[in-house]
Amino acid sequence: MKPRVEKNQPSYISNPLKLAFEASKRFFSTNKGWAILLLILGFFSGASQFGRFEKPAPTTSSSASITQTDTTSLIAMIIFVGVFVLIFLSIMTVTAIFVQGILTHIALESEKGKKATLPEAFNATSKRFWRLLGAQLLAFAKITGWSLLFIIPGIIAALRYTLLAYIIMDEPAEQKGIKAAHDRAKAIVKSRLLEVLGISIVGGLPVVGGLFDLTGKAALYRQLAVYHDKNIQKPKMHWL
Numbered sequence: 001m002k003p004r005v006e007k008n009q010p011s012y013i014s015n016p017l018k019l020a021f022e023a024s025k026r027f028f029s030t031n032k033g034w035a036i037l038l039l040i041l042g043f044f045s046g047a048s049q050f051g052r053f054e055k056p057a058p059t060t061s062s063s064a065s066i067t068q069t070d071t072t073s074l075i076a077m078i079i080f081v082g083v084f085v086l087i088f089l090s091i092m093t094v095t096a097i098f099v100q101g102i103l104t105h106i107a108l109e110s111e112k113g114k115k116a117t118l119p120e121a122f123n124a125t126s127k128r129f130w131r132l133l134g135a136q137l138l139a140f141a142k143i144t145g146w147s148l149l150f151i152i153p154g155i156i157a158a159l160r161y162t163l164l165a166y167i168i169m170d171e172p173a174e175q176k177g178i179k180a181a182h183d184r185a186k187a188i189v190k191s192r193l194l195e196v197l198g199i200s201i202v203g204g205l206p207v208v209g210g211l212f213d214l215t216g217k218a219a220l221y222r223q224l225a226v227y228h229d230k231n232i233q234k235p236k237m238h239w240l
Contacts, residue, residue: 004129009103010223010226010227010232011223012223012227012234012235013219014195014225014235014236014237014238015219015238015240016195016198016199016201016202016216016220016240017198017202017240018239019199019216019219019220020199020202020203020213020215020216020219021210021212022219023110023212023215023216023218023219024189024208024211024212024215024216026110026111026113026215026219027107027110027211027214027215030110030114030115030116031109031110031115032112034103034116035211038210038211038214039207039208039210039211041095041210042206042207042208042209042210043207045099045210046206046207060080060111061208067158070180090108094196097129097132097133097136098129100132100165101121101124101125101128101129101132101165101168101169102118102121102122102125103121103214104165104166104169104218105120105121105124105125105219106121106219107166107214107215107217108166108169108170108221108222109121110215110218111218111219111222111230124173125169127173128168128169128173131168131175131176131177131178131181132165132168134167134177134178135164135168135181135182136164136165137228138178138182139157139161139164139182140204142157142161143157143158143161156193159189159193159200160189160193160195161182161184161185161186162189162196162199162200162217163185163188163196163217163220163221163224164181164185166217166218166221167181167184167185167188167221167225168181170221170225173181180230187228188224188225188228189222189224191234192224192234192237194237195220195224195237196217196220198238198240199212199213199216199217200213202216203216203217
C-alpha cells in the first residue's frame with residue numbers, strides 16, 4: 001500500500017545534526033541533570049583518548065621453556081581464566097543493556113516533554129529487561145553472522161536494529177515477543193537507513209556525542225514511528 005500524503009503532516013527533521021541538536025535541547029529542558037551527566041561522561045571519555053597514544057613499554061622475552069610448566073596446572077589456569085572472563089563479560093553485558101534501557105526510557109520521556117526520575121526509569125527497564133536482553137542478544141548474533149559473511153550486510157543489519165531498544169522501551173511492558181520487536185525495528189527504518197547512519201555518525205562527536213546519540217535516536221524513532229504507523233509519506237532525506 002502506497003503511503004499517503006497529508007497536507008498538515010507532523011514535523012519531520014531529516015538533517016541528523018539538527019535533529020540531534022533539537023532533541024538535546026528538549027532533553028536539557030526536561031532532564032537537565034541527566035544531560036549534564038552525559039556531557040561530563042563525554043568529556044572524560046574524550047580526554048581518555050589522548051592517553052592511548054603513549055609509547056608502549058618494551059617487552060622482554062623469557063627464556064623459560066613451556067615444557068618446564070606443569071601441563072595440568074596450565075590447563076587448569078586456562079580454564080579458570082576462561083570462566084572468569086566469561087562471567088565478567090556476562091555481567092558487563094547485562095549491566096550495559098540495563099543502563100541502556102534506563103537512558104532510553106529517559107530520552108523517550110524527554111521527547112514527550114516529561115521529566116523522568118531514576119526510580120521510574122529503573123522500574124520501567126526492570127519490567128522490560130528480559131525482552132530487551134533477548135532482543136539485543138539476537139540482534140548481536142544476526143549482525144555478527146552477516147558480518148562474518150560480508151561486511152556491508154553486517155553494517156546494514158546493525159543499522160536496522162539501532163532503534164531496537166527505543167521500540168521495546170516505548171511499547172507497553174505487557175508487550176511480549178522478541179521477533180515482533182525485530183520486525184517492527186526493520187519496518188520503521190525501511191528506506192531510512194541513511195538517517196540512522198547519520199545520527200550514529202553525529203553520535204561520534206567529541207564530548208556531546210553521547211548526548212546527541214541518545215537524544216537524536218529517540219527523536220528519530222519518534223518521528224519514524226509516527227510516519228510508519230499512520231502510513232504517511234516521509235519527506236525527502238536531507239543531503240547530510
